Amino acid sequence: MFPLILVYVVLTIVRPQEYITSLIGLPVLPVVLVLAFAAWVASGARRLHAPQFFILLAFFGVLMVSEVANGWLGGVKDQLGKFGPVVLTFFMIATACTTQRRILVLMAVMVMCATVLAMHGIGQARSGIGWTGIPLGEDGRIQYVGIFNDPNDLGMLFVSVFPMACLLLKRAGFVGKLFWLGCILTLLYGVRLTNSRGAMLGVLIVIGAYVWYRRGMLVAGVLGAAGLAVMKMLSSRMQELDAGEESASGRVDAWYEGLQMFKSHPLFGVGPGNFTEYNPLTAHNSFVLVLAETGFVGYVLWLALIGYTFWMVAAVLRLKPDAATEPARFAAWDIERPMALTLLLSLCGMFACAFFLSRSYMIVLYVVLAIATGFFVGARERIGGLPAFSMHESGMRWIPAAIGSIAGLFVLVNILLRTAG
Structure with a gap:
């Protein structure tokens, strides 16, 4: 069951079925979802002990x-x-995904998938077109296929997995730290290439919330103001935040x-x-x-x-x-x-x-x-x-x-x- 869930998450984010010729038109995503759901039902892992259900x-x-x-x-x-x-x-x-091990594995998969999309954006920014065949946006912002064809959606994905990548970095050994650090830098550069004001503010809020938790509101406020000033220098769209x-x-x-x-x-x-x-x-x-x-x-x-x-x-x-x-x-x-x-x-x-x-x-x-x-x-x-x-x-x-x-x-x-x- 869990491996099928991971496969479904990979297909949902990376979406090879939308640009690999041999997969286009095939119901890859629905089939994997049905298989994963059938395995979930058979497993009996149905502890619905939260109001969210x-x-x-x-x-x-x-x-x-x-x-x-x-x-x-x-x-x-x-x-x-x-x-x-x-x-x-x-x-x-x-x-x-109620155990630490499974959650960490799922986080790692999501971070790596998001990093793939960021790498696609980096190549797209350099050559004008990504390996999916999707060109750079007319406004110079990166985009992907399917549900991530809007730069803002890409930015939201990168921001969502950024803290996960930081946790994986903290828990890893020396080689792992190098790998996850590379993912973090790629994701942050991907946020920059989306030129999404919402995503940039999202990164600032993530960092600010962490500083607030560790050092208090005053330090978080000062660093947040400084971070906003830096972002305005890095992005012309942030300068238009009015x-x-x-x-x-x-x-x-x-x-x-x-x-x-x-x-x-x-x-x-x-x-x-x-x-x-x-x-x-x-x-x-x-x-x-x-x-x-x-x-x-x-x-x-x-x-x-x-x-x-x-x-x-x-x-x-x-x-x-x-x-x-x-x-x-x-x-x-x-x-x-x-x-x-x-x-x-x-x-x-x-x-x-x-x-x-x-x-x-x-x-x-x-x-x-x-x-x-x-x-x-x-x-x-x-x-x-x-x-x-x-x-x-x-x-x-x-x-x-x-x-x-x-x-x-x-x-x-x-x-x-x-x-x-």
Whole structure:
């Protein structure tokens, strides 16, 4: 089962079936997914001890209900084909990858796959075309095939695996450290070549969050300001980071239109994929996109899915048993802590990018969420003393959280519109 999951992840990221002539047109990805799911069912590895499993299924249901509510009964079948594989992947990874060893192997595979895409971008930047046959973008930004044909998507992938590569570097021997250091430098150069402002901010947030955890908020703030200044020197697009700049202004307008869609369709939204039916430009914000397309019901569930995952990895970091009175438990926690911090940083970087991108349904996002969920399920068994999260006890808190965040979005958009004006 686990090897098939790894193969599926490789095919999802590297996507050779989309540029190798002998594989084009063959249902390689669906076949591997079916085989992996069949092996998962046969293995009995179905410990659904986290609220994310129920929440994701409920969100999947809301996507289909939203389609029907907006007059398209065929949308049920459409969502089964589009989001169904994401749900299966989440369930398989979150239940199969609960041990440190499996999580580290999956992280290593993801880092190496992302490095391959970064190397493709480096070659593309030098020669004008990559080995996939995909040329450099007209604006000089690198791109890949399939779900990574947008430079911003590439940047989000690189940011998401960057903390994972750092963990692997820390744990490796001398030769391994050289290898993972090479991957890290390649990924960071790949972020530079995407020229994605969201990805650059994501890297800054990952580093800033790590410094905050180790040295405190003041040091993180000072270094963050310095890092932002350096990024503005390295990227012309970062120099245009202003609400009045044309690209940024278009995004703010899209956020505004998304909020208007929510106001006109508050319960189930305008339907998945229908944002551009109401506005020529996509939302460029994953939170606004979910709110506009699935309404308040879908937004609460999506926010809860994310919120519980952040809460879980943060709970591991906050636990810190007493080394004097509980030496065995402290030793177990000390082993789990670096991975918890890594996953927290990956989540921070990924959702920093997602705030500026419409990637609410992208599979890579759910793979990282699944890894964090599986890690917590396993860590709770290995350490003991970690809370047992459940919708019954804490599910209602996401309703006021959703209301508060929606109000925050309205305030932010109004401020940005006034600034741009």
